[in-house]
Amino acid sequence: MSDASPSMNDAILQVEHLSMKFGGLVAIGDLSFQARRGEITALIGPNGAGKTTVFNCITGFYKPSEGMITLSRRDGSSFLLERLPNHEIPARAKVARTFQNIRLFSGMTLLENLLVAQHNKLMKASGYTVLGLFGFSGYRTASAESIDLARHWLEKADLVDRADDPAGDLPYGAQRRLEIARAMCTGPELLCLDEPAAGLNPKESMALNALLMDIKDNTGTSILLIEHDMAVVMQISDHVVVLEYGRKISDGSPHAVRTDPRVIAAYLGVEDEDVETVLTEVGDEDVIEQLDTGPDSAHGPGTSSSYLAGPVTDTVGHSEGERVTVSKGASKAGQVDARSSAAAASPAAAKQPSAAKSSAAKPATKAQVKPNTPGVSKRRGGRK
């Protein structure tokens, strides 16, 4: 499975039309983006936007419902990640990941954690255990090399003093760094970090930034990162992709994304009465329907108690380019689209993602996305 696409040689990861459905719930809808080699790409979005689902698709923990994920390695070979078995993605495609809830081998020492990460290399060196069992020297040198590599990454992560302690004994911030060091010991070309700065204090966060920049500059490993901490995202990332409700709402440099009204709306919410007035003026039927009290029967539970009796196609199927992920009008970015298109007096274009960037009219003046927005993000969906 190496249908190389040389034209995309600067993109290490190419996600095309990725969809992931869990029963009737569309967690990711038609997502396309790419991560360029040697860059730090950040994947941000409000809680529940589907970021971790994207990661799980890339690293093979989920099989995507649709779409293609292409990884091009430095040597020119490329892999379709959605077709590789779970464990071959780190082994062959050289994609390593960390987890949102840290998954270390807590009963093993730090050094052992990093040695487990070099499993495949050592397995080969030990002749799949057989030669190593009889003490052939090839395994001994490989083993010494693996310890050197582990020591190297322990030094980078500033954990070398605790190399012989159990991983479960480390403080939280150190566990995060150890997980990154462990992922790096697999020798990855793409490193996927799921909220590496979650739960870190500012000082630890700074140290993490330094570690990530060091990885990027010195190893040539590209980084794909999910993060809520905007300080980390804006400082270190070269490219930001913003998700909301499983769809991409913005894509570009950190600065461009920061000033994108759709992103601001997604994170901060929009002034309610503003939206409603604008949209009612425009005559958007969806919104008018939304404003009626009571759940809309088309997307909520039907009158029948049976799942099969309900209009399943409304929630799952494609309706000509538009995929309904949640109730209409929940997407703040969509509201911005609607409003900006209303301002441009073109009622037809209701929800086209590309239309947003060109018409960053009113909302841009409202507020910049400030660092540390988790508290602010609660404002979204504040319709009374």
Place this chain on the structure above:
Amino acid sequence: MAVTASPERDIVATPMQRATREALYAGAIALGLFVLFIGLRTDQNISNELILVQRWLLLAVVVVLTMAGRFLYVAYGQPFLANQQIVDVATGLLPESVATRFFRLPYFIAAIATVAVLVFLAGSLDGLLGPGLAGYARFLRALAIIYALASVLFYFRTFIHAHFSALGITALALYPVIVVLVLALYGGSVAAGFQGSLKWVDNFGIQILIYVMLAWGLNIVVGLAGLLDLGYVAFYAVGAYAYALLGTQYGLSFWILLPAAGAMAAFWGVLLGFPVLRLRGDYLAIVTLAFGEIIRLVLINWREVTNGSAGISGIPKVTFFGLMTFNVSDPNYIAKVFDIATSSAYYKIFLYYLILGLCLLTAFVTIRLRRMPVGRAWEALREDEIACRSLGINTTTTKLTAFATGAMFGGFAGSFFAARQGFVSPESFIFLESAIILAIVVLGGMGSLVGIAVAAMVMIGGTEVLRELDFLKQVFGPDFTPELYRMLLFGMAMVIVMLWKPRGFVGSREPTAFLKESRAVSGSFTKEGHG
């Protein structure tokens, strides 16, 4: 019983008052518990009618004893323990001060003197003291010997702790020699020494070592890879029947069939492994349990091949690497070759060293594998399977190799078992065997070879030693059958050990690699695995 008096009460009540109150409570509870158990008893009278026998006096005695015990414990025992701080909370061990007070040189000398006097008088004890007292004297002698040995162990404890494995292997290697020598001295002739050694070498030595080997094999699956296997005895059965069938039908030698039996058991391990790969925890345990039962039922019902419940007898003995045999009728019988007296003990001693060698092989391979990528992957699998997959470890093959390796050692032990018994039947491979092997692994501390070896010694040796409770007949009269109580005592001992050391004898784990110094990882960090 935990004391749950509130703090205010503690201030008001003196120990005596508290003890009286606690004693009354304990008496009330005992009365409530035992009024139907002890106070009344159903019986048959001469005309076969059901009658109630009232035993109020016995009930009163039991209740009063309970109250007195509780009173003494609260009034004197608890303050004493509190003063001594006898229970070290962290380790559950007695602090050294108490132990040093218990093991003192004068006591040691007194114990040695007692042993010397009693051994010297051994022959004439019955005449001097009468049969009743002589039994107590022998019991006293046993206690004195145990005390003296414990004192020696205590005195050299740091040395023993530092060289535990080397000392253990040396002791095991010398064990038959020492047994024969001691018994020869005791009995006055070499032949008596060999004859008397049969019980000690076979019932204790070989029996324990078989379980050590089985538990070390299961340790790979349960202790390292964290896959709970309740059907391990199936692989033991496969190994035993492989040797029994191929040995009797084709007359192949043990030395060819030993690896064959291991390979066959490993094959069945993989075969079991495939369907249960996706199962975890309780589900895995149930399926492996079922697998063990399937193998046993096949052995019972496939009469044409396995001879059913009657089993297979006449399994050939192991030869001394083809050079000598242990059959008296053969021309190259070992006693004829060396021109020594005929004795069945040679075979047992040879088997002892054979199983010791197999055990050491198991230990060597396990230690070696733990330091190799596959062993680390097993332990990583126990800690977190998802993280393993994110690091590119093929969890399928890792699990299968764990099953196969564990099963292989089970197969080795099985073929040895068949050779030792000369007879196999499905009776030997019931679920209880799996449970005992698993209990040894858990009691020893999952993953620790030394802990498991000690646990096997305690569990198998302990149940054997408890057969020797004849002195209790002195106490309870000749009608008393002490053998009936050994499982009760044994169960109580297990409960106490698990309360005292919930993670087994050795709860910590040795790291497989280190940068500066190797520090044991506390059991509170390691996981037991989810399946």
